[in-house]
Amino acid sequence: MKPLSPAEHPLRKYFRPHLKRTTTCPGCGNGIVGQAVLWAIDELSREDGLSLDDFAFVSGIGCSAWVPSPSFAADTLHTTHGRPIAFATGIKLALPRQKVMVISGDGDLSAIGGNHLIHAARRNLDLTVVMINNGIYGMTGGQTAPTTPPGLRTVTSPYGTLEPNFQVAELVRAAGAAYVARWTTYHPRQLRRAVKKGIRKEGFAFIEAVSQCPVQYGRVSGLGKAVEILEHFRRNSVRLEAARGMDPLELEGKILVGELADRQEEELGRRWRRLHQALSGEAA
Amino acid sequence: MKAHRPLPPGIHFIQGNQALAEGALAAGCDFMAGYPITPASEIANRLSQLLPPAGGVFLQSEDEIAAICAAIGASWAGRKAMTATSGPGLSLMQEGIGFAVATETPLVIVDVMRFGPSTGVPSVGLAGDVVQAARGSHGDYQIVALCPESAQEMFDFMIQAFNLAESLRCPVFVLPDGFLGHMREQVRIPPREELKLVERRLAQGGDPMSRVDFLDPQVAPMPVFGRGLKAHVTGSCHDRHGMRNLTDPQVMHAYATVPQEKVLRRRDLMPPPAADYQEGEVVLVAYGTVARSARAAVALARQRGLAAGSLCLKTLWPLPAAELARAARAARALLVLENNTGQLFPYVKAEAAAHCPVEFMGPRLLGQIHEPEAVAARIQEMSP
Numbered sequence: 001m002k003p004l005s006p007a008e009h010p011l012r013k014y015f016r017p018h019l020k021r022t023t024t025c026p027g028c029g030n031g032i033v034g035q036a037v038l039w040a041i042d043e044l045s046r047e048d049g050l051s052l053d054d055f056a057f058v059s060g061i062g063c064s065a066w067v068p069s070p071s072f073a074a075d076t077l078h079t080t081h082g083r084p085i086a087f088a089t090g091i092k093l094a095l096p097r098q099k100v101m102v103i104s105g106d107g108d109l110s111a112i113g114g115n116h117l118i119h120a121a122r123r124n125l126d127l128t129v130v131m132i133n134n135g136i137y138g139m140t141g142g143q144t145a146p147t148t149p150p151g152l153r154t155v156t157s158p159y160g161t162l163e164p165n166f167q168v169a170e171l172v173r174a175a176g177a178a179y180v181a182r183w184t185t186y187h188p189r190q191l192r193r194a195v196k197k198g199i200r201k202e203g204f205a206f207i208e209a210v211s212q213c214p215v216q217y218g219r220v221s222g223l224g225k226a227v228e229i230l231e232h233f234r235r236n237s238v239r240l241e242a243a244r245g246m247d248p249l250e251l252e253g254k255i256l257v258g259e260l261a262d263r264q265e266e267e268l269g270r271r272w273r274r275l276h277q278a279l280s281g282e283a284a
Numbered sequence: 285m286k287a288h289r290p291l292p293p294g295i296h297f298i299q300g301n302q303a304l305a306e307g308a309l310a311a312g313c314d315f316m317a318g319y320p321i322t323p324a325s326e327i328a329n330r331l332s333q334l335l336p337p338a339g340g341v342f343l344q345s346e347d348e349i350a351a352i353c354a355a356i357g358a359s360w361a362g363r364k365a366m367t368a369t370s371g372p373g374l375s376l377m378q379e380g381i382g383f384a385v386a387t388e389t390p391l392v393i394v395d396v397m398r399f400g401p402s403t404g405v406p407s408v409g410l411a412g413d414v415v416q417a418a419r420g421s422h423g424d425y426q427i428v429a430l431c432p433e434s435a436q437e438m439f440d441f442m443i444q445a446f447n448l449a450e451s452l453r454c455p456v457f458v459l460p461d462g463f464l465g466h467m468r469e470q471v472r473i474p475p476r477e478e479l480k481l482v483e484r485r486l487a488q489g490g491d492p493m494s495r496v497d498f499l500d501p502q503v504a505p506m507p508v509f510g511r512g513l514k515a516h517v518t519g520s521c522h523d524r525h526g527m528r529n530l531t532d533p534q535v536m537h538a539y540a541t542v543p544q545e546k547v548l549r550r551r552d553l554m555p556p557p558a559a560d561y562q563e564g565e566v567v568l569v570a571y572g573t574v575a576r577s578a579r580a581a582v583a584l585a586r587q588r589g590l591a592a593g594s595l596c597l598k599t600l601w602p603l604p605a606a607e608l609a610r611a612a613r614a615a616r617a618l619l620v621l622e623n624n625t626g627q628l629f630p631y632v633k634a635e636a637a638a639h640c641p642v643e644f645m646g647p648r649l650l651g652q653i654h655e656p657e658a659v660a661a662r663i664q665e666m667s668p
Contacts, residue, residue: 016514018493018527053512058357070516070527075509077360078518078528079353080383086350090357090365093341094315095510098361116353119346272341279287279337 011038014052016073023066027218027226029185029211033132034067036191036209037103043196050199055099056091060084060113063139063213064105064132082112085120088127096269099128099199106133106147110168114146117168121175121204125268128198128205131168134213135221142216149253154220169208173261178203180260184210186233187257194259203267210255287337293475300464303435303471304394305330307442308366310473312481313392314340315358315365317351319373322406323462324396327368348373352380352393359389360517362508364446368394370462371413372403374420381455382421383519385543388498390449390484390506392442394458396465399651408651409461411572414627417457418601426544429457429601430555433575435469437598441555447482448553452546453503459600461623463573463653487513492525499524499542501549547602554599557607561593566663567615569608569632571597574621574654581659591616592663600628605635612636617666620644621654641666 059065061081069078198205240258507515
């Protein structure tokens with residue numbers, strides 16, 4: 001079969017027409033996650049009548065932040081480092097009918113932006129947050145992140161990291177998020193379904209996409225190129241259901257994938273609408 | 285549920301911070317994000333009462349960083365947004381303020397200044413953030429900052445600040461000090477029809493590549509979110525369409541300079557200084573609560589037959605350079621009064637020192653008021 005030209009790609013319509021290339025390195029996982037997001041929206045366009053004009057995409061600083069910015073042909077806000085959720089909170093409270101999605105990295109959302117992440121989960125505002133977790137600071141040249149596995153040697157942990165790493169999805173679930181899932185770039189269909197469910201979820205939805213950075217992480221971890229890292233994800237991913245019956249020792253170094261939370265609590269925007277109605281004298 | 289209502293038009297005896305909050309609502313503010321801090325908290329307290337019944341939103345954020353970011357987000361969602369804080373919170377907001385400048389976001393930032401550095405003395409006023417407001421964020425930029433001296437101006441300047449933010453698409457500061465925030469005095473709230481409110485111009489249709497969304501010295505219409513305008517907004521260097529450009533020196537130059545030019549060419553929209561001086565006088569230059577001491581000192585000096593006048597600044601940034609130079613050309617000398625060790629002083633000197641001697645006087649004890657008697661004595665020393 002003849003390969004598609006870029007113009008024929010079924011997702012091309014979701015990219016700004018003047019753009020000719022992306023900024024990611026060869027083998028980067030951003031493309032897989034970005035596609036999962038756009039395929040999810042593509043399905044929602046048919047099933048729920050949504051279009052990109054119904055969305056505002058917000059991202060922080062780092063390679064992952066360049067997935068929507070400037071590529072997606074929608075309202076896109078590319079913010080300061082660590083703060084996309086805080087900006088997104090303002091947009092969503094001010095413009096409740098808009099779908100607001102944050103796409104950013106593990107350093108951006110769980111290190112410098114960790115406070116905003118847990119408070120957004122606590123508020124249960126209707127945001128969808130996709131965190132691309134490559135376990136390292138890619139853009140700045142391979143420094144240790146809060147998600148870097150213990151012991152790994154990076155440019156800022158030349159003797160191996162001494163610190164344990166965050167399990168971000170578990171953290172967000174504990175903070176009160178309505179929907180939490182974790183998949184890897186080896187699971188593009190599951191990722192797409194999780195993003196779609198997250199968008200439909202009325203409440204704070206968090207999807208962790210464990211992803212490969214062959215250039216920085218692949219080098220320091222010795223995992224090598226993109227395909228080898230994807231192979232690593234395949235071999236080391238354990239479904240949450242299966243993990244429940246396993247010995248903790250068996251689970252060391254494994255990536256637990258699946259849905260961590262799916263609950264129905266009243267979302268903050270709905271509470272605001274009830275308050276506005278009550279104050280204006282209408283029936284709540 | 286009983287809804288709180290704004291004070292009706294008329295004369296009221298209220299706290300400065302309340303006057304400011306009433307002014308914000310009258311200006312059309314419909315979004316505030318803030319974090320509690322003395323001596324600014326009453327603004328959040330009052331607006332959390334007033335905004336929801338008016339259809340607005342008050343967000344108590346997890347920190348001041350989130351407050352400014354949420355306010356910027358709300359502004360891009362089409363709201364008239366503000367935040368209010370004091371020195372320590374302002375320090376945390378600085379990165380967001382630079383982002384608002386770079387993305388040409390209308391926004392009002394209230395900083396009720398308190399005694400610092402650091403935690404300092406929360407309830408004692410000190411004009412400690414005058415330079416921080418203008419220069420606290422990294423990079424090269426221009427800010428608009430208004431400085432009220434009375435509870436009445438707390439109200440009035442919020443109207444002007446929102447109007448400036450909307451017409452120039454930029455963050456605008458209102459910089460009272462803690463004394464003014466907590467002081468109670470008479471405020472006249474004008475009837476609705478007396479207020480002239482400005483709304484931002486909105487981009488109409490099209491694609492960002494066919495529009496000018498940024499970097500227009502005449503202020504580009506704003507492509508607010510949720511209207512299918514597919515705006516791209518970034519704090520990274522960008523072109524007139526909002527697209528990131530980190531390679532073209534021409535674009536870099538425009539990115540840093542056009543937002544400055546945009547503000548500097550519309551000084552006519554900003555409140556001018558109150559001038560009360562004649563040829564050959566010692567002219568006091570003051571702003572904020574210190575302006576009240578300055579006027580009292582001038583009255584005292586004139587009673588004693590001394591040639592004294594005053595120039596009370598209402599807009600601190602951009603610095604009213606022409607008015608300062610005019611005063612310096614007329615004056616025997618300028619005496620700059622500030623409740624700090626001389627923050628605006630070097631900037632005033634830069635405009636005035638070519639024309640007359642320029643001296644500085646802080647209060648006897650920092651954070652306390654300038655005693656008019658002491659200022660009058662200084663005028664005497666500087667007189668022939």
